Amino acid sequence: MATSTLESKPSFDISQCHHTPFYCEENVYLLGKKLCKDGIAEADGSDLFVVFISNEKKQVPLWRQRASNRADGAVLWDYHVICVQRKKGGGSAPLVWDLDSSLSLPSPLATYVSETVRPSFSLFSEYQRFFRIVHAPIFLVGFASDRRHMKDSAGNWSAEPPTYDPIVAQDGTVHNLNEYMEIHLSDALKTVEADSVGAVFTEKLGVVIGENQLEEFFSQIS
Template sequence: MTTSTPERSSLDISEFHHTPFYCEENVYFLCKKLCTSGIADASGSDLFVVFISNEKKQIPLWHQKASKRADGVVLWDYHVICIQKRREGDTPHLVWDLDSSLPFPSPLTSYVSETIRPSFEVFFEYQRFFRIVHAPIFLRSFASDRRHMKDSAGNWIAEPPAYEPIIAEDGAVHNLNEYIEICAADVMTNAGSDSINAAFTQKLGVLANEGQLEEFFSQIP
């Protein structure tokens, strides 16, 4: 299978901030750059931050740069990407994943088939779930003091970014755990108007399973 990258602005992946193992912060700044560069709406209304995880914090994703395997598979505890909803006719929705070896950005359908690989049957405990959060809400609400990246002795598991930790508009200093906490019972019943409305209004958005992700974005007006 091959993929192609739609014509975009001249922005290259090297122009985006990236600190290994801090995908949530990388996506936070990626969304801001897409807005200020004119690739996305200035308000970020066409962007969605998507947290991928499950109850056991073990999710297999393919074509990841951090992998040492030829197929690029990594078993992450969680991962974060940005999905851009495209409105121009048949233009595909786009996935922005700074940790992927696929084209940047990649069409959503191609990303799902090659990174999620729904046709590849995995054990139930490795099923992926997707917390879909509207970017404008995420940019106002997200906070991380990076406590999750320290071991029991207080040492860094991975070197943190040089800039100061992200603080939410309401003063919260850490709520990453709320975004990555996944409960299968919270998955939306369908990708209808109620779920779409929740994604646009709720701090933690909506939770989708593997079969609902693409359908959800096809239903957004």
């Protein structure tokens, strides 16, 4: 993933964020902790949601990505991870924190969907994107990665790992990234209703929705 200087609003110094190319899940994990620590999010992260984007083929097109060499910023990721902030009270629009995006940081969810997801763009069915939404307070204590997915069969790194130690879950689990990024059509909610939205606050692996349900889902979180 891209390492170029990222855009930011004056109130947020993005240069202070950890950003290791191709380790978006760890970047978002550390970003979530920073937003909580700096008072940009609730101290317990209750207004933050970690969102894994993938599908069964592990081929998800996204636009406005800094790693792209195309004018439209299109990239075909195997998966991608972002953070969505839904501030309490519902008085403001949901915001997207994507450290690999060329959009402003953060971006309104509606802008991100229109510019990056582009649901109106006609795609073959195998490229349809699905979104696993996990409440940050659950993710920040339960997520773990020993980075095994970034090694080939000979044990060589496909991309240089972060310099800090691998992330271990609070219960001692050393790797469960695969549980988050494995997303199947059968996992997705058929409709977004109050009960299904509520499940995101209790389920370790959150809930899975389709690409046309993202704005609707967050509109139902007060």
